[in-house]
Amino acid sequence: MGKSSSIIRRDKKVMSTSYDRDYPFAFKKGAGCYMWDTEGKKYLDFAAGIAVLGSGHSNPSIVSAVKKQLRYGTHCAFPDFYSELPVAFSETLLRQMPSPLNKGRVFLSNSGTESVEAALKLAKWKTRRRYVIAFRHCFHGRTMGSLSMTNSKPIQRKGFAPFLPVKHVPFPYAYQMKMEPEECGDHCLNKLEKTMKQLDGNCAALFMEPIQGEGGYIVPPKSFVKGVRKLCNSFDVLLCDDEVQSGCWRTGKFLAVENFGVTPDIVSLAKAVGGGLPLGATIAKPGIMEWPKGSHSNTFGGNLLACAAGRASLDFMKKRRLGENAVRRGKEMTKRLDEMKEKYEIIGDVRGIGLMIGVEIVKSKRSRAPDAEARDSILRKASENGLVLLGAGKSVIRICPPLIIAREQAEKGLDILENAIKVINNGRS
Numbered sequence: 001m002g003k004s005s006s007i008i009r010r011d012k013k014v015m016s017t018s019y020d021r022d023y024p025f026a027f028k029k030g031a032g033c034y035m036w037d038t039e040g041k042k043y044l045d046f047a048a049g050i051a052v053l054g055s056g057h058s059n060p061s062i063v064s065a066v067k068k069q070l071r072y073g074t075h076c077a078f079p080d081f082y083s084e085l086p087v088a089f090s091e092t093l094l095r096q097m098p099s100p101l102n103k104g105r106v107f108l109s110n111s112g113t114e115s116v117e118a119a120l121k122l123a124k125w126k127t128r129r130r131y132v133i134a135f136r137h138c139f140h141g142r143t144m145g146s147l148s149m150t151n152s153k154p155i156q157r158k159g160f161a162p163f164l165p166v167k168h169v170p171f172p173y174a175y176q177m178k179m180e181p182e183e184c185g186d187h188c189l190n191k192l193e194k195t196m197k198q199l200d201g202n203c204a205a206l207f208m209e210p211i212q213g214e215g216g217y218i219v220p221p222k223s224f225v226k227g228v229r230k231l232c233n234s235f236d237v238l239l240c241d242d243e244v245q246s247g248c249w250r251t252g253k254f255l256a257v258e259n260f261g262v263t264p265d266i267v268s269l270a271k272a273v274g275g276g277l278p279l280g281a282t283i284a285k286p287g288i289m290e291w292p293k294g295s296h297s298n299t300f301g302g303n304l305l306a307c308a309a310g311r312a313s314l315d316f317m318k319k320r321r322l323g324e325n326a327v328r329r330g331k332e333m334t335k336r337l338d339e340m341k342e343k344y345e346i347i348g349d350v351r352g353i354g355l356m357i358g359v360e361i362v363k364s365k366r367s368r369a370p371d372a373e374a375r376d377s378i379l380r381k382a383s384e385n386g387l388v389l390l391g392a393g394k395s396v397i398r399i400c401p402p403l404i405i406a407r408e409q410a411e412k413g414l415d416i417l418e419n420a421i422k423v424i425n426n427g428r429s
């Protein structure tokens with residue numbers, strides 16, 4: 001029995017049965033845009049540890065910053081004592097934020113769900129209102145507050161009620177709603193306005209992923225995101241922007257919402273912000289995060305290794321202008337994927353900004369019916385040929401490689417993906 005099979009067998013015996021693996025890849029090591037499994041096989045990585053490794057695997061600047069900090073200590077209980085590193089990390093982070101968030105305050109945690117929980121609690125504390133609004137297909141995490149909003153797959157909510165008071169409204173998934181993007185955006189804005197009227201004076205915040213991640217890499221039209229901001233202003237509702245997956249230059253801008261010309265009130269970050277170590281950050285505009293001592297805190301927030309890695313990663317991404325690389329590579333990849341869409345009946349839609357690209361696999365272009373089985377077969381086939389990918393939504397292939405990816409690596413990965421799509425497409429007809 002190979003090493004991978006033996007690890008998988010042991011995993012199946014002791015690990016929670018809730019983990020959801022698409023195919024049997026067992027990680028041994030990573031470097032840049034490559035990973036190796038426990039059998040020594042090399043793979044190109046189009047998943048970046050679920051959009052975490054913007055600066056790539058084992059980035060030397062991050063490794064050296066973590067090693068340096070290890071000499072001084074790993075943890076100082078930052079919420080209870082003072083330390084420079086978490087402050088320096090937060091200052092670096094604030095410098096990347098659009099105005100006026102760059103003059104705001106930061107709360108540090110360890111994951112995406114915690115950075116959303118902090119935003120949710122903060123919005124409730126600030127407004128003393130009961131309800132929040134979230135979108136269909138959204139994913140904000142799996143702890144009870146964020147899960148109350150999460151709506152991307154039924155299995156994520158089934159059996160966990162009761163939830164916090166949340167109203168869900170449609171997000172402009174123009175492709176599946178079979179509408180033109182602007183028309184779809186207007187339709188969703190009407191529904192949102194109705195809900196805001198119903199909840200008038202009783203709604204603390206609206207939570208939005210500017211590009212939905214887990215739900216299927218769904219890109220709304222610009223007019224919709226602008227309309228959301230306007231409605232939040234009219235109804236005095238805080239706009240909480242979940243950038244856990246889309247943030248840190250993945251779409252070119254530091255925050256994906258900047259592509260739509262909108263500034264939120266509260267931002268949640270995690271994943272790429274920690275450079276591969278667990279780190280979450282919630283950032284609020286001035287005048288919001290002024291809650292009293294003891295009202296919100298934790299144990300590991302501001303962990304020294306995570307802050308060392310996070311600061312090194314932010315510096316690296318900024319210095320190397322990885323946002324620009326994301327836009328360049330994203331355009332080339334989307335062009336090639338659009339060409340593939342013309343060739344293969346099972347590719348229904350290609351969408352994205354920068355290196356956050358979704359390819360929707362369907363039963364036929366006419367029906368647009370999601371084909372989860374075909375998508376899963378493509379993921380498996382690509383992995384057999386040395387490309388690591390993840391799924392999203394019902395039948396979307398998500399493409400979110402490290403932002404350092406070179407043109408040749410992107411092309412090589414797309415060759416493998418095209419080959420897998422061709423096999424599944426032709427095998428079906």
Ligand SMILES: Cc1ncc(COP(=O)(O)O)c(C=O)c1O
Nearest residue numbers: 111112113139140141213244245
């Ligand atoms: C947009 C978004 N918000 C929140 C989360 C939750 O993050 P975590 O899994 O670190 O709790 C995720 C995770 O995928 C996410 O994509």
